[in-house]
Amino acid sequence: MDATGNETGLPATAPQKTEKTLDERIQEAVKATAPGTSLRLALDMIIAGNLGALICVGDVDAVLAAGNDGFPLNISFTANRLFELSKMDGAIVVDRGLTQIFRANFHLDPDPSLPTSETGMRHRTAARMSLLTKAIVISVSERRHVVSVFVDGHRFQLRTVTEIMSTVNQLLVTLQNTRQQLDHSLLRLTTLELDNYVTLGDITEIFYQFEVLMTAAGQLQKCIDELGSEGKTVDMQRDEFVGDMDEEYDLMIRDYALDSSEENAKAIRAKFREMNNKDLRSPKRIASILGYDDRGEDSIMTPLGLRTLSRVSVVHEGMADKIVDEFGSLQELMDDIEEDPSRLDDIGVKNPSILADSLYRMWGKRA
Numbered sequence: 001m002d003a004t005g006n007e008t009g010l011p012a013t014a015p016q017k018t019e020k021t022l023d024e025r026i027q028e029a030v031k032a033t034a035p036g037t038s039l040r041l042a043l044d045m046i047i048a049g050n051l052g053a054l055i056c057v058g059d060v061d062a063v064l065a066a067g068n069d070g071f072p073l074n075i076s077f078t079a080n081r082l083f084e085l086s087k088m089d090g091a092i093v094v095d096r097g098l099t100q101i102f103r104a105n106f107h108l109d110p111d112p113s114l115p116t117s118e119t120g121m122r123h124r125t126a127a128r129m130s131l132l133t134k135a136i137v138i139s140v141s142e143r144r145h146v147v148s149v150f151v152d153g154h155r156f157q158l159r160t161v162t163e164i165m166s167t168v169n170q171l172l173v174t175l176q177n178t179r180q181q182l183d184h185s186l187l188r189l190t191t192l193e194l195d196n197y198v199t200l201g202d203i204t205e206i207f208y209q210f211e212v213l214m215t216a217a218g219q220l221q222k223c224i225d226e227l228g229s230e231g232k233t234v235d236m237q238r239d240e241f242v243g244d245m246d247e248e249y250d251l252m253i254r255d256y257a258l259d260s261s262e263e264n265a266k267a268i269r270a271k272f273r274e275m276n277n278k279d280l281r282s283p284k285r286i287a288s289i290l291g292y293d294d295r296g297e298d299s300i301m302t303p304l305g306l307r308t309l310s311r312v313s314v315v316h317e318g319m320a321d322k323i324v325d326e327f328g329s330l331q332e333l334m335d336d337i338e339e340d341p342s343r344l345d346d347i348g349v350k351n352p353s354i355l356a357d358s359l360y361r362m363w364g365k366r367a
Contacts, residue, residue: 036229042079052142053086058096062133070106251307258291
């Protein structure tokens with residue numbers, strides 16, 4: 001063992017930090033500038049005071065290396081201090097955690113060869129600094145009263161709560177209508193599954209509805225992040241409309257995909273997410289992604305039954321997979337359930353009669 005306590009005598013390796021993706025960094029910037037944060041309060045004060053500003057948040061060493069002059073401060077961060085310092089020219093340098101202000105009136109001098117399509121001097125500097133460093137760079141336009149946030153050269157503009165809520169209301173209407181349609185379609189699908197008469201066209205339409213719901217939910221989540229402390233009620237409404245549809249979506253894909261693994265279901269959802277509306281409504285394209293090359297719109301599709309079984313109270317987590325492994329499909333389960341219910345006992349279903357009765361009630365028939 002060496003002096004550092006390392007038994008191998010080799011230099012100790014520090015745990016490596018996972019590099020954040022661009023989307024994660026943008027989401028971090030959105031949350032840092034959302035209503036209710038001290039940074040957003042300062043930005044609102046700057047706008048109200050008819051001032052401009054250039055603020056670099058985080059990656060302090062790299063930011064300071066790309067400029068000169070200014071006033072070294074090293075003072076604790078407050079919204080009022082940031083507002084007062086914005087009255088001076090130059091940039092303000094703040095740490096990532098918004099706890100300390102390091103510089104004010106700081107002259108930034110990023111590499112002019114860094115590409116940017118921005119036109120104003122302040123915006124060009126902000127865009128280049130975001131390319132040069134990992135800082136969140138904020139530019140406040142004194143003339144237009146607009147706050148632009150730059151992350152890795154990508155820009156988004158802060159919206160007022162009123163502007164965000166206009167988008168929120170449209171998305172909530174979409175979520176409500178789509179959820180109603182989807183609930184109706186899934187009830188009908190359950191009956192069709194128990195009748196063993198599901199077509200490729202049936203599931204194509206439902207996959208489309210799932211994608212509309214999830215896309216609207218994703219867009220609404222971005223609005224919730226933008227709303228910050230003002231978004232709690234909207235977040236509750238989103239949860240109410242989405243509910244357990246995320247899990248239901250995965251189970252339905254596994255029911256009909258040639259490869260029913262959870263990993264493949266995630267891969268299929270990623271492909272659906274990238275498709276345009278026309279392809280999403282094309283039975284042939286959906287069949288291809290599910291793993292079939294010879295299916296038409298009227299082709300009969302046989303489900304495993306994972307989604308339907310998961311809706312039965314006595315089928316606990318993981319039990320649906322065991323039932324499917326034993327019987328092969330929902331239809332084979334329905335064919336055998338009256339003749340030999342003991343098979344359900346063998347795989348751990350404690351109340352096979354309740355399971356059978358529940359399935360028959362879903363089917364609209366009595367056992």
